[in-house]
Amino acid sequence: MIPRHSSVPRPGAVPSPARAREYFAVSFGNEGFKESDAWLRRLDHSIQRQHVAFRTGDDAAAAALQARLASAVVGIRVVLAGPEADVYTLRALALRMGAVDEEVFLLVTPDGSRRVHCPHCQSTTVTDRPVGEVVVCTGCQKSLVIYHHFSRRTATYLGYMVDAEERAKEDAA
Numbered sequence: 001m002i003p004r005h006s007s008v009p010r011p012g013a014v015p016s017p018a019r020a021r022e023y024f025a026v027s028f029g030n031e032g033f034k035e036s037d038a039w040l041r042r043l044d045h046s047i048q049r050q051h052v053a054f055r056t057g058d059d060a061a062a063a064a065l066q067a068r069l070a071s072a073v074v075g076i077r078v079v080l081a082g083p084e085a086d087v088y089t090l091r092a093l094a095l096r097m098g099a100v101d102e103e104v105f106l107l108v109t110p111d112g113s114r115r116v117h118c119p120h121c122q123s124t125t126v127t128d129r130p131v132g133e134v135v136v137c138t139g140c141q142k143s144l145v146i147y148h149h150f151s152r153r154t155a156t157y158l159g160y161m162v163d164a165e166e167r168a169k170e171d172a173a
Contacts, residue, residue: 020047020075020076020077021047021048021073021074021075021076022047022048022049022050022075022076022077023040023043023047023048023049023050023076023077023078023079024049024050024052024065024068024069024072024076024077024078024079025039025040025049025050025051025052025078025079025080025081026051026052026053026054026061026064026065026078026079026080026081026090027051027052027053027054027080027081027082028053028054028055028056028057028061028081028082028083028086028087029055029056029082029083029086029109029111031082031109031110031111032053032081032082032083032086032087032107032109033053033081035081035082035107035109036051036079036081036107037051039079039081039105039107040079050068052064056083056086057082057083057085057086057087057089057090061086061090062089062090062093065078065090065093065094065097066093066097069094069097069098069099070097076103077103077104077105078094078099078103078104078105079104079105079107080094080104080105080106080107081106081107081108081109082107082108082109082111083108083109083111083112083113084108084111084112084113084114085113085114085115085126085155086113087106087107087108088106088115088150088152088155089115089155091104091106091152091155092152092153092154092155095152095153096153111128112128112130113126113127113128114126114127114128114129114131114146114157115154115155115156115157116135116137116144116146116156116157116158116159117151117154117156117157117158117159118137118139118140118142118144118159119158119159119160120137120139120140120142120161121137121139121140121142122139123137123138123139123140124154124156125137125138125139125144125159127146129146130146131146131147131148131157132145132146132148133145133146134146134162135159137159142161142162143161143162143163144159144160144161144162145159145160145161145162146159147159147160
C-alpha cells in the first residue's frame with residue numbers, strides 16, 4: 001500500500017481519455033495488453049492511435065517509445081499498461097524525453113513487481129515483495145527494507161539496510 005505522503009506516482013482509477021490528437025500505447029504482458037486495449041476502445045474513433053505490445057519493459061520497448069516520442073508533435077498522449085516496474089521505468093523515460101505527467105497515463109496491473117535501488121552498491125533489484133518488506137540486493141547481497149520513497153527519475157524505490165543502525169553502533173564502539 002502506498003502511504004498517504006509518498007513520492008510514488010499514483011495511477012489511481014482508470015483515467016478518462018483526454019482529448020488529444022493521438023494516443024501511443026505501450027503495454028507489457030497479457031494483462032497490460034488487455035488493459036490498454038480496453039482503454040483505447042473508449043476513445044472517439046476519429047482519434048489516431050497506435051498500440052505496441054511487449055512481454056516486458058525491456059530495451060525493445062524503450063526503443064519503441066523513444067522512436068515514437070522523437071518524432072512526436074503537440075497533442076500526443078502516452079498510455080503505459082502492465083506491471084509497476086515496467087510502467088514506471090518507461091514513464092521515467094518518457095519524462096526524460098520531454099513528456100509531462102499530464103501526457104502520460106498509467107494503467108498498472110496487479111503484478112506487483114517493483115524495482116529497488118541499493119544505495120550501497122548502486123544496483124537495482126526487481127522483486128514482487130511489497131513496500132515495507134525485505135529483499136536481498138542482487139548486487140551486494142545486503143538485506144534491504146523496501147522504503148516507500150520512490151525516485152520518479154530512476155523508477156526505483158529506495159532500499160535501506162535492515163540492520164544499518166545496529167551496525168553503525170557496533171562500528172562506533
